[in-house]
Amino acid sequence: MDKKMLGTLGEEAALELLRRRGYKILCRNFRCALGELDIVAREGATVIFVEVKSRSTEEFGDPLEAVGRGKQRKLARLAQYYLLTHNLHGSPCRFDVVSVLLGTDGRIHSIEHIPNAFEV
16 A cells, blocks of 8 residues: 555544544645645634544554654644634634554554644
């Protein structure tokens, strides 16, 4: 399975999980010059920026470990831009991470949702 397919399957699994938990999906794969937000959702009044990390093996560590300080800063800049361009500036927001471990057959081995995974 190639990296693009792995990412797509992981994002689909994350979307399904978030919807089951009652989140309203506002946007998927928001792109701008600063980069990309995987999922933007809403839970009540809170805007949630969700980073999805998918892996087919834990050989290189848990997918959650891939969201280091540099990635967090980048997500914060993207979130600010999204809030400004969608008239949501001043809305409460948070950053969640969804970790998806998939087998080589594309089946989900584990999925973990970490609400408020980091603060910037």
